[in-house]
Every structure is written in structure tokens, then in C-alpha cells.
Amino acid sequence: MFPASRPLLLCASAAVLAVAGASPLWAAEATQKLIAENDKLRVIDVIEKPGETGPMASRLGTVFHVIAGGTFERTYADGSTEITPRKTGETILVTEKRPYSVKNIGTTTIHLIQVVPK
Numbered sequence: 001m002f003p004a005s006r007p008l009l010l011c012a013s014a015a016v017l018a019v020a021g022a023s024p025l026w027a028a029e030a031t032q033k034l035i036a037e038n039d040k041l042r043v044i045d046v047i048e049k050p051g052e053t054g055p056m057a058s059r060l061g062t063v064f065h066v067i068a069g070g071t072f073e074r075t076y077a078d079g080s081t082e083i084t085p086r087k088t089g090e091t092i093l094v095t096e097k098r099p100y101s102v103k104n105i106g107t108t109t110i111h112l113i114q115v116v117p118k
Contacts, residue, residue, distance in 0.1 A: 028052045030104075032114075039118065046112040048072075054102040059094040063115040066090050071106035086110065 030048035037043070048054065048070075056077065069088040075081050076098050083105070086092070104110050 030054050035113075041118060042116045044114040044116065046110075046114050048102075048104045048110045048112075050104050050107055050109070052104050056099050056101040058097070058099045059116075060097050061117045062094045064092045064094070065113040065115075066092070067111035067113060068109060070104055070108045070110035072102045072110070073105045074100045074102055076100045086112075 028049070028051060030046055030052045033045045035043050035045050046054075050070075056075075064086075066086045066088055069086045069090070072084045072086060073081055074084055077100075084102075
């Protein structure tokens with residue numbers, strides 16, 4: 001026989017697991033490592049495995065150099081999405097003013113060097 005609190009604990013655990021599986025807040029995030037910084041910019045090494053996400057942010061003026069390419073899905077604050085393939089060796093200057101998050105929807109790990117103005 002279970003103590004009276006046991007069914008409540010089981011229900012609470014099931015609810016947490018259900019929310020965790022459905023919530024994008026529980027998605028794995030890309031690995032970011034600061035590799036250089038001065039008073040004008042930051043240089044960040046970014047590794048994003050398949051399924052990992054990047055934060056919602058404005059990236060206007062940011063430069064990305066693609067070490068290993070793949071496919072991102074951008075999601076904007078209004079819920080609209082855009083597929084953005086990135087090729088190994090290309091360099092991108094972000095001109096998009098709207099904040100967006102990214103998700104690696106491909107099957108390979110994407111590796112970027114990100115230069116962010118302060």
C-alpha cells in the first residue's frame with residue numbers, strides 16, 4: 001500500500017515530464033565560448049549540434065564565419081520561421097533588424113565564429 005502522498009507525487013512527476021517534453025525552454029542550447037574581447041567587440045566560438053538552439057536576440061551588425069556549415073531555422077518573435085542554410089567557409093554580415101532565435105535542423109554539427117559589436 002502506498003502512502004497518501006505517493007499518487008500526488010506520481011501525478012506531479014508526470015506533469016513535469018509532459019511540460020518538459022513540450023516546452024522549447026527545455027531545448028538544448030548551443031555551446032558558446034568567448035575567445036577574444038576588447039572595448040569594441042566580442043569574438044565567440046559557437047558549436048551547435050543537431051536540435052540545439054540559440055537564444056532569441058537581435059544580431060544586427062554581427063558577423064559570422066562558418067567553420068562547418070549546416071541548416072538553421074530562424075524563428076522570429078511573431079512566430080514566423082525561415083530556413084537558412086550556411087555553407088562551410090562563408091562569412092555573413094547580419095542585416096536583419098528583428099530579433100530571432102535559431103535551431104540547427106540539420107544532421108551535422110554547425111561550427112561558427114561570431115563577431116559581435118558592443
